Amino acid sequence: KAGVTQTPRYLIKTRGQQVTLSCSPISGHRSVSWYQQTPGQGLQFLFEYFSETQRNKGNFPGRFSGRQFSNSRSEMNVSTLELGDSALYLCASSETGRTDTQYFGPGTRLTVL
Amino acid sequence: AQSVTQPDIHITVSEGASLELRCNYSYGATPYLFWYVQSPGQGLQLLLKYFSGDTLVQGIKGFEAEFKRSQSSFNLRKPSVHWSDAAEYFCAVVSTGGGNKLTFGTGTQLKVEL
Numbered sequence: 001k002a003g004v005t006q007t008p009r010y011l012i013k014t015r016g017q018q019v020t021l022s023c024s025p026i027s028g029h030r031s032v033s034w035y036q037q038t039p040g041q042g043l044q045f046l047f048e049y050f051s052e053t054q055r056n057k058g059n060f061p062g063r064f065s066g067r068q069f070s071n072s073r074s075e076m077n078v079s080t081l082e083l084g085d086s087a088l089y090l091c092a093s094s095e096t097g098r099t100d101t102q103y104f105g106p107g108t109r110l111t112v113l
Numbered sequence: 114a115q116s117v118t119q120p121d122i123h124i125t126v127s128e129g130a131s132l133e134l135r136c137n138y139s140y141g142a143t144p145y146l147f148w149y150v151q152s153p154g155q156g157l158q159l160l161l162k163y164f165s166g167d168t169l170v171q172g173i174k175g176f177e178a179e180f181k182r183s184q185s186s187f188n189l190r191k192p193s194v195h196w197s198d199a200a201e202y203f204c205a206v207v208s209t210g211g212g213n214k215l216t217f218g219t220g221t222q223l224k225v226e227l
């Protein structure tokens with residue numbers, strides 16, 4: 001099976017812009033989670049989607065949003081970008097529940113100038 | 114709230130030496146614990162996981178971890194380190210409240226001296 005894929009791999013934006021990142025989970029996986037990784041804050045959970053519904057949400061402002069499509073592919077959107085949003089955004093997929101292993105994609109490196 | 118602590122930010126070992134990376138968790142019930150490894154510019158790769166049962170868990174690449182409830186620890190070990198093991202290692206726990214949210218430790222950067 002193909003692994004988790006994320007596009008694009010690298011992105012440069014300026015403050016105030018918005019950005020959309022995409023994640024394609026492993027075939028058959030219905031849960032997709034997003035994480036932000038920064039040197040200062042480490043790995044932080046953004047949100048989880050399961051069967052097109054947000055099942056869990058982390059402590060991020062409303063500028064961060066996401067959605068999941070019927071084929072389990074997911075997108076996350078960040079509006080009104082700030083310098084502090086520069087990070088590696090990781091997507092992970094799993095089959096269904098909390099005992100399932102999450103498999104991570106390579107990430108999207110977002111730089112905000 | 115659940116939390117994970119990795120006390121060692123950096124560790125340096127010689128190739129061929131043994132390795133132990135520490136992880137302590139705070140969790141009210143039986144935890145689901147994971148160790149992931151991240152190479153530069155890459156995503157996270159699962160090394161091993163503990164859900165229940167045998168407290169000594171075997172993983173990929175010759176790694177193992179031991180769950181000790183009395184010490185709230187889940188330390189990662191490898192008997193003989195290879196230069197290719199140089200990477201950052203993260204311990205994580207699945208949070209309460211349903212869903213599949215992982216809470217990660219701050220990571221331990223492993224350097225291997227040849």
